[in-house]
Amino acid sequence: MKKPLTIKDIAELANVSIATVSRVLNNNSWVSDKTREKVQKVIDEHHFSPNLMARSMISRKSMTLAVVVSDITSPYFATLVEQIEKACQQAGYKIVLFDTQSANKRSESSLVIAEDQIFSTIIDSQLDGVIILGGNIDYLNIPEGYLEGLQKLIATLPVIVVGRKLAHYGYTCLQRDQVNCVKMITGYLLEKGHRDIAFIGGSPGVYMTGQRVNAFRETLQQAGIAAENAQVIETNFYAQHGYEAIKKLLASGRALPQALLAINDRVAMGAIRALKDNGISVPENIAVASCECFPGSEYYVPRLTTVDHQNNVLGQHVIQQMMTLLQDMLPESPAIPPLFVAGESA
Template sequence: MKKPLTIKDIAELANVSIATVSRVLNNNSWVSDKTRARVEKVIQEQQFSPNLLARGMISKKTQTLAIVVSDISNPYFVMLVAQIENESLRAGYKVTLYDTQSANKSSSQGEIIPEENIFNSITDSQIDGVIILGGNIDYNNVPDSYLQELKKLSSAIPVIVVGRQLADVDYSCVERDQSGCVTLATNHLISKGYKNIGFIGGSKSVYITHQRVDAFRNALNNASLQADDNNIVLNNFYLQHGYEAIEKLLAQSEKLPEAIVAINDHVAKGAIRALKDRQISVPEDIAIVSCEYFPGSEYFIPRITTVNHHNELIGKTVMQILMTLLRDEAKSTVPEKIQVSFMPGESC
């Protein structure tokens, strides 16, 4: 049986160094076009296919990315992870998923894994880059231990966060438009003549909740309307919290707001179920809009009026930035905000 060719053999046939072959295999920009063409010609002629381990030993890269997610059962994270994984595979990278279950602490049935431990594990592993989706970085008060480990991680390998940029930590960031989504939803209700409008969902300890509530208040204020604090219920981001928010509003007063802005489609669906159980119809008796689209909401009855954050574009943008970092073309990038769009439905 013919002995398989090695990177050393390819280097000799192309009359270049082993390091140069390695750079070509890893798409390093430090190789001239002429040299790259010569090496690629030899690779094609010899039908050379390097195995992942051999490439990792020479380049110190394993073509492996880590995704750290705070709750893989959340539709937002499911969509985003799927999109990032598709883009990763297209770029020649495999993905290792770390699910901390920290986003829904009160409802989680599994063990909550400290993210600091995961960061340590990634730093000690042969991982080329890290994508962080949610977790402690989303809280108003980020633990010092988390910050310390995040700094260590980002100093060792490229890190990109879908969320916000923290001061004094060197990582790249893709931001979602947390204010614009609420402005679109609230202004839609105002344009239809609603004046007494409530807001439900979200956790007080998470920064996006404050951003969205502030945007809600600002939209009302710009329309010369007043937000009623009694009609703002901040509990959490899941189906049951929409249901519980309606229960709380009814316990406070027999009269509900004319319309409600829900922090996402899950909360909107839970609210609609609670209203249905009390023979209150949407949108005939009360209107509901959502700040964040989840797949499948267009098949719900009534179809949710919502805002699309375009996770497919977020996933592509994350991978574009990460590929730039992995090619050593930049140490970090300025935060990039993904624009949102309104999706009309039947719930208002």
């Protein structure tokens, strides 16, 4: 009885790598038409029909990626994971999601899972690569245990981080533009004639907050406004923290600013609710804008003036980079420009 062909045999007959055959079999969009036709011709001629288990055994790949996220309930992380999963499916991969719940610091400490423990689980699970979205890597003070776990992870698997780049750690990093998004929206408020602008939301312990606050102050300074006099109320990243920021603002005894710049749409929504509860109308009495658009904001009343970071494009780039890493090549890190979204709130 003739021995059935394997993926390795198909690769040799088509004069391509095993990884390329795997991508063709999984209908991966990152294979050229010419290469796809060459491989498919061999597959058709030999009536080759592999199953997933055989494919994994031959290629030594699980065709599965780990995605570590610090709070899947956050609209930013939820939409980005959705885009990553779609891109993974196109590439013939699956994802395993690890949600640490570390972004929204909660009183139920049992909900928070140590990320270094997750890294150990991933190493033991024989996955093909890891995508890290936020978490301890974005904090100014990073636990030593996390750094040790990250180093072990990098030594074992291809790692992509969407967020902060740490010196002396060899992972691929895709950094979002945290500066121009703020300059764009602050500049818009200034063009509307607002000179007294307050910044709300974010956390002083998070690297990204510092980037956005510094960009805010720098834009004011360039406009001839004393940035040190601008109010900055750092609470956190969720709707309730926008509400808390307004309570602090009203309790400060200072006059209400002409405009508010929220760190993201959820904080802006919480702020608008708090303003309304205190008889203050948006945008009639005060303008409110946001540094980061979340899905559904276009249905809010009023529609938010905000910035789109193009998470759909970001998710595609993440998987393109991972596919490149899995071929033992260094990926490029393209810039994804933020886009201004005109609304009714400012």
